[in-house]
Amino acid sequence: MTLAAVARDLRAAGIEFRFDEPLAAHTTFRVGGSADGYCEPGSVSALIDVVRLCQRGAVPFFVLGAGSNVLFSDEGRRGMVISMRAIRGITASSTGLDAAAGEPLPNVIAAAEEQGSRSLGFLAGIPGTVGGSAATNAGIPGRAMADVIESVTVIGDADQAVQLAPSECGFGYRTSRIRDRRFVVLSAKLRFDEQVYDPAALLTRRRATQPIGQASAGCIFRNPPGESAGALIDRAELKGFTLGQAQVSEKHANFIVNLGGASSAEICKLIDIVRQKVYNTYQVSLDLEVEVVTG
Ligand SMILES: Cc1cc2nc3c(=O)[nH]c(=O)nc-3n(C[C@H](O)[C@H](O)[C@H](O)COP(=O)(O)OP(=O)(O)OC[C@H]3O[C@@H](n4cnc5c(N)ncnc54)[C@H](O)[C@@H]3O)c2cc1C
Known part of the structure; x- marks a missing residue:
């Protein structure tokens, strides 16, 4: 089956589908070719119908949340990009909540606060969805999604929904088995606990230290063990280093910002320059935290 045949079946089922969709509009970096x-x-x-049709037709698919941790190539993406933005809904109780994959994190924080819990406030300022944040195990130093996830419902290897316990999710530093295996997160159950985070204070701190308001994908590199990637890049005197329309943020050296019209190739080249200089100066190899999506 071809993509055209999948498109026909999707439209027949009343599911909105578009050919040649520019991906820049669907990412916080504002770069990338078309899907x-x-x-x-x-x-x-x-969603399950879409996944089944793609699997049956051998059409590769990429699941997209808020697009805040991805860098699509200028050539775009072959096959299907499935946006989760319309998969919504939160059911909350006094002990926790069950959130659909496409829910933006601010809605999750607000739903927890309505139940009297500020324990999910640590997610303030992370511009992702529940699904993308479970897959990337998003968080801040000392606290991540893995600490609050009770279970995750996914479409796994078979095209059936299954519930995974945290021990089956293989969570690591900004990674998970969900992401490695390309499972599709449908929803996540998050539990409240006694931790208290003040979202307003965290947002104020982010505004002071991060280039909020500029197009980026958050931290480009993972922190090496015991080190801060941002501090290494700063000490290598790369803050503000600019290539075309891509710039190492003047505010936070581990962010690359799109000054307007940057290409994916420019950003990748800048990533290489930063990596090389940090390696030459400190003999530390920086691993990517942002996901570069090609092909
Ligand atoms: C200004 C800024 C600040 C940031 N600060 C932080 C921070 O403090 N901490 C942090 O951890 N991250 C941070 N990020 C990065 C990003 O917001 C997080 O990684 C976020 O959780 C990604 O969610 P998303 O919905 O945007 O995922 P996307 O970028 O859309 O996707 C990321 C990955 O998750 C997969 N995915 C998305 N949805 C699903 C799903 N439903 N099922 C399965 N896989 C899925 C995608 O295929 C992809 O592999 C920041 C980004 C920005 C722009």
């Missing part, structure tokens, strides 16, 4: 096919299923059953 051959793009759809935004509006319900879990529609």
Whole structure:
């Protein structure tokens, strides 16, 4: 089956589908070419249909949340990009909540606060969705999604929804088995605890230290053990270093910002320059935290 045949079946099922969708509009970096096919299923059953049709037709697919941790290449993406933005819904109780994968994190923080818990406030300022944040194990120093996830419902190897316990999710530093295996997160159950985080204070701190308001994908590199990637890049005198329209942020050296119209190739070249200089200066290899998506 071809993408055109999958598109026909999706449209027949009432699922919105578009050819040649520019991906820059769907990422916080505002770069990237077009996806051959793009759809935004509006319900879990529609999403399962999309996944089944792609699998049956051997059409590769990439699941996209808020696009805040990805860098698409200028050539775009072959096959289908499935946006989770319309998969919404939160059910909350006094002990925790169950959030659909496409829910933006601010909604999750607000739903927890309505139940009297500020324990999910640590997620303030992370511009992701529940699904993308579970897959990347998003968080801040000392606290991440893995610490609050009770279970995650995914479409795994078979096209059936299954519930995974945290021990089955293989969470690590900004990674998980969910991401490695390309499982599709449908929803996550998050539990409240006694920790208290003040979202307003965290947002104020972010505004003071990060280039909020400029197009970026957050931290480009993972922190090496016992080190800060940002501090290493800063000490290597790369803050503000600019290549075309891509710049190592003047505010936070581990952010690369798109000054407007940067290409993915420019950003990748800048990443290489930063890596090389940090390695030559400190003999430390920096690993990417942002996901470069090609092909
Ligand atoms: C200004 C800024 C600040 C940031 N600060 C932080 C921070 O403090 N801590 C932090 O950890 N991150 C931070 N990030 C990075 C990013 O916001 C997080 O990684 C976020 O959790 C990614 O979620 P997303 O929905 O945007 O995922 P996307 O970028 O859309 O996708 C990321 C990965 O998750 C996968 N994915 C997305 N949705 C699903 C799903 N439903 N099922 C399965 N896989 C899925 C994608 O295929 C991809 O592999 C920041 C980014 C920005 C721009």
